[in-house]
Amino acid sequence: MGVFKKLAWFFAMRKWQYSFGVLMLMLVTILMLLPPKIIGAITDAIAEHTLTRTMLWQYIGALAVLAIVVYILRYYWRLFVFGSANYLAQVLREKLFRHFTRMNPTFYQKKRVGDLMAHATNDISAVQNTAGGGVLTLVDSLFSGTLVILMMAITIDWRLTLLALIPMPIVALSTQYYGKLLHKRFGGAQQAFSALNDKTQESITGMKVIKTFGQEQQDIADFRAKSETVVHENIRVAKIDALFDPTINIVIALSYLISLSYGAKLITEEQITVGDLIAFTTYLGMLIWPMLALGLLFNIVERGSASYDRIEALLEEPVDIVNAQHASTTKPSGDLSVALTSFTFPNATKPVLRDISFTIQAGQTLGIVGKTGAGKSALLKLLLREYDVNDGDILFGGKSIQQYTIQALRESIGYVPQEHFLFSASIYDNIAFANPQASQDDVYKAAQLAHIHEDILRLPQRYDTLVGERGVSLSGGQRQRISIARALLMTPELLILDDSLSAVDAKTEEAILQALKSVRQQATTIITSHRLSAIQHAHHILVLHEGRVVEQGTHAQLLALHGVYAEMYRLQQLEQIVEQGGDSA
Structure with a gap:
C-alpha cells in the first residue's frame, strides 16, 4: 500500500473531490445492505402467509427508490474519483514533459526515446488506475466488507458469521504473497514494453536505411523477438493475476458450505428462520465482491507501485544545467569572449577542448574550421550551455553566460545544428516555430534571406506544405535552409551555423552568406564548416585540431602562414578544379 503514501501529495491536492467521492461510495455501500433484508422480510411474509398486495408494492417501491438513489450516487462518486485520477495522469505527464525539457544531452544519450514514451503512457496509466480503481477497491473492499459482516453478525447470528469467516485469512495471506510476485513481474513487463516501444520508434524512423541495406527481414526478426519477450513477460504477470480469483472463489465456496451446514442446523433448532438464512447467504454473496476487490486491489496497487517507482526514478534524474542564484533575465x-583552459565531457577522462581563447566584437563573424572530432561542436555546446565550463569562462556582453538565466541566454542565440530537425507540420509553422508571434511578412523575409522562399513557392501547397516527420519529404538542402530561416526569424544577437551549409551548392551558399552579411551588421555570427568557402569572409577564423587552436587570423593571414589552413584551402581548390573539369567533360 506504499503507493498511496507516495501519492499523498495528490490526494491532499484533490481532498474535496476524493472526500465527496468516498462519502458517496460509502452511502452506496450502506444502501446496498437494505435489499437483502427486504428480500428476507418478503420471504418470511410468504412463508407465514402474511404478505399482502399493499405490503408487496411497498417493498417494490422501496427497492425502486433505492435503485434510483444508488444510481445517482454512483454517477457522482465515479465523477469525483475517476475524474481526479484522470487529473493525476495529466499532472504526471506535465511533470515528466517539463523534466524532459530541462535535461541536457547526456540524459538523452543514456535514455532511449521508446523507454521515455513508455513512462509517459503505460506507466502513467497504471498509476492513474491506482488513484481511481485502487481507491475504489480499497474503500469498497474494507468498508462494504466490514458493514456486511456487521449486518450478518448483528441482524442474523454472530456464531454463524464467525464460522463463515474461518477461511478468510487464506485470502489475506495469499494476496499478500501474490502481490509481491506481481510487483516484480510487472516491472519486468514494463521494461520489456519499453524496449519494444523503442525498437518500433527506431525502426520507423530509420525505415529508409533499413530498406536501403535490405535488412527488412532481420529487422522483422528483431522486432518479433522483442514482441515475444513482451508476451512472455505479460504471461508471467497473467499467471499471477490468474491466481487471485480461483483462490477467492475457493474461500467463498468454503464459507458457503460452512454457512449452509450450520445454518440448516440453526433452522432446525428454530434459532433463525429460512428468511434469515436466505438473507445471510445473500450477504455472503455480497462478500464476494469485497474479497475479489481485495485481490484486485493488490493487483492494481502493485502495478501502480512498480510504475510509480519507474516514474519517480526518472524524475529524480538530476538536472545538470541550472540557473545561478539571482541570474539575469x-x-x-x-x-563574446571565450577563455577555456580545458573542458571534458561528463563521464569522459580526456579533455575535448584545451587552451581556447578568443574575442569577437558585436557585429563580427567568427569562422571555425577543423577536421571531424576537432572540437567545433563541443565549443558551440558550451556557448549554448548544453554543458557548463569545467575550467575557464565564457563572457557575453561582459558577463559570464552562467550569470544569465538559461532561457534568456538561449533566446538571444539562433542555433542551426548539423542535424536539422523539422516538425511534422507545415513549412510555415516550422519557420514560425522560433517566433510564433511573427507576422507573415517576417516569415517570408526570413525564408528569402535563407534562399528557400522560391523553392517553397514551387511546392503544390507552398507554405502550407506538410514536411512529414523530421522533414522526410524535403531534400537535405531544403531542410538546412528552412532551419536557417527559423533561426533568422528570431533576429538573434548571436547566430550559430554549425556546418549548416554543407548540403547547398556553392552559388546558394554565397547568396546566403551575402544576405546574412547585409542584415547582421550589428549582430554576431559564428559559422563552423568543413568547406572553407563558407568562412573565408569571416572577420576572424579559428583552426582547431584535437581540441586546440593551432592557427587563427583572417583568411589572408592564415594563407600567408602556409600552415594547416593553407593546406586545407589548397586541397579544396584542387577538388573544385577537378569537379569543374569533370563538368566540362
Whole structure:
C-alpha cells in the first residue's frame, strides 16, 4: 500500500473531490445492505402467509427508490474519483514533459526515446488506475466488507458469521504473497514494453536505411523477438493475476458450505428462520465482491507501485544545467569572449577542448574550421550551455553566460545544428516555430534571406506544405535552409551555423552568406564548416585540431602562414578544379 503514501501529495491536492467521492461510495455501500433484508422480510411474509398486495408494492417501491438513489450516487462518486485520477495522469505527464525539457544531452544519450514514451503512457496509466480503481477497491473492499459482516453478525447470528469467516485469512495471506510476485513481474513487463516501444520508434524512423541495406527481414526478426519477450513477460504477470480469483472463489465456496451446514442446523433448532438464512447467504454473496476487490486491489496497487517507482526514478534524474542564484533575465548582447583552459565531457577522462581563447566584437563573424572530432561542436555546446565550463569562462556582453538565466541566454542565440530537425507540420509553422508571434511578412523575409522562399513557392501547397516527420519529404538542402530561416526569424544577437551549409551548392551558399552579411551588421555570427568557402569572409577564423587552436587570423593571414589552413584551402581548390573539369567533360 506504499503507493498511496507516495501519492499523498495528490490526494491532499484533490481532498474535496476524493472526500465527496468516498462519502458517496460509502452511502452506496450502506444502501446496498437494505435489499437483502427486504428480500428476507418478503420471504418470511410468504412463508407465514402474511404478505399482502399493499405490503408487496411497498417493498417494490422501496427497492425502486433505492435503485434510483444508488444510481445517482454512483454517477457522482465515479465523477469525483475517476475524474481526479484522470487529473493525476495529466499532472504526471506535465511533470515528466517539463523534466524532459530541462535535461541536457547526456540524459538523452543514456535514455532511449521508446523507454521515455513508455513512462509517459503505460506507466502513467497504471498509476492513474491506482488513484481511481485502487481507491475504489480499497474503500469498497474494507468498508462494504466490514458493514456486511456487521449486518450478518448483528441482524442474523454472530456464531454463524464467525464460522463463515474461518477461511478468510487464506485470502489475506495469499494476496499478500501474490502481490509481491506481481510487483516484480510487472516491472519486468514494463521494461520489456519499453524496449519494444523503442525498437518500433527506431525502426520507423530509420525505415529508409533499413530498406536501403535490405535488412527488412532481420529487422522483422528483431522486432518479433522483442514482441515475444513482451508476451512472455505479460504471461508471467497473467499467471499471477490468474491466481487471485480461483483462490477467492475457493474461500467463498468454503464459507458457503460452512454457512449452509450450520445454518440448516440453526433452522432446525428454530434459532433463525429460512428468511434469515436466505438473507445471510445473500450477504455472503455480497462478500464476494469485497474479497475479489481485495485481490484486485493488490493487483492494481502493485502495478501502480512498480510504475510509480519507474516514474519517480526518472524524475529524480538530476538536472545538470541550472540557473545561478539571482541570474539575469535580460537577454545578453555585445562582445563574446571565450577563455577555456580545458573542458571534458561528463563521464569522459580526456579533455575535448584545451587552451581556447578568443574575442569577437558585436557585429563580427567568427569562422571555425577543423577536421571531424576537432572540437567545433563541443565549443558551440558550451556557448549554448548544453554543458557548463569545467575550467575557464565564457563572457557575453561582459558577463559570464552562467550569470544569465538559461532561457534568456538561449533566446538571444539562433542555433542551426548539423542535424536539422523539422516538425511534422507545415513549412510555415516550422519557420514560425522560433517566433510564433511573427507576422507573415517576417516569415517570408526570413525564408528569402535563407534562399528557400522560391523553392517553397514551387511546392503544390507552398507554405502550407506538410514536411512529414523530421522533414522526410524535403531534400537535405531544403531542410538546412528552412532551419536557417527559423533561426533568422528570431533576429538573434548571436547566430550559430554549425556546418549548416554543407548540403547547398556553392552559388546558394554565397547568396546566403551575402544576405546574412547585409542584415547582421550589428549582430554576431559564428559559422563552423568543413568547406572553407563558407568562412573565408569571416572577420576572424579559428583552426582547431584535437581540441586546440593551432592557427587563427583572417583568411589572408592564415594563407600567408602556409600552415594547416593553407593546406586545407589548397586541397579544396584542387577538388573544385577537378569537379569543374569533370563538368566540362
